[in-house]
Amino acid sequence: MEVKRRTARNLVSKLSSVSDETRTDALCELRLISKHDPDSRPLIADAGASCAATLHSLLIAEDTYRPIIGAKRDILYTLLSIITDNNAPPRSIKDALKALFGVALYPLNRASLVGLGAVPALVSLIVRDARTGIVEDATAVLAQIAGCEESEEAMMKAGGVRVLGDLLDEGTGASERIRENAVAALLNLARCGGEKGRKEVKEMGAKVMEGISDLTKNGSIKGKTKAAELLKIVVDGYGNQSEVRDFRFNTSSDFMNHSI
DSSP states (O other): OHHHHHHHHHHHHGGGOSOHHHHHHHHHHHHHHHHHOGGGHHHHHHHHHHHHHHHHHHHHHOTTHHHHHHTOHHHHHHHHHHHTOTTOOHHHHHHHHHHHHHHHTSHHHHHHHHHTTHHHHHHHHHHHOOOTTHHHHHHHHHHHHTSSTTHHHHHHHHTHHHHHHHHHSGGGOOOHHHHHHHHHHHHHHHHHSOHHHHHHHHHHHHHTHHHHHHHHHHSOHHHHHHHHHHHHHHHHOOOOHHHHHHHHTOOOOTTHHHHO
């Protein structure tokens, strides 16, 4: 078992290599091991935790790393494979989510994440995993990814709007942080998506009006603002297209200090 653990750590460490060939070879080996040796999957996930944590540190500390890492699809694939692994330990999943959050802070990375299946992966994680901190972090990542027009179809196919609406239902007992992230995700989808997305957000918002209204009074400062904006969309609609365009390319990290 120790040999397998060392092998996993060695291969995972190569995923951050500057050499495309080294990263590709390591990824291929990891995929083969995962396919033919199921017992190795938890070891690989655990080894990936330190890699994900390192990526998160880079992504948060230095803006210039975001487009660079976001362009490396094999790294994004590895992070998503960690959060979809039912046997991955909580620490590994949380580190991967933090790294994905950092990637999604760069607006042009969001479409890539959507294309790699991030939306259904995150929605599934939110539904199936109630471990402390994981739903909070997963909803924060989903809120960022919702800030691109490509997310609309993926959110609708994955049932994301319904899941986010359920989190805003006061009967579910979701934490304030989760509810604020859900509001942010719905707000971003309404702003950046098309008419179908806005319509679905409005319909869901009408069903959980009390939950949204509660955040306008009892949420954090940013949470109150976002809840009020979502409430306005639910009640009055949304028509300021210039603001929508500005929002799509806004690189500010609104969720950084509160959500993850």
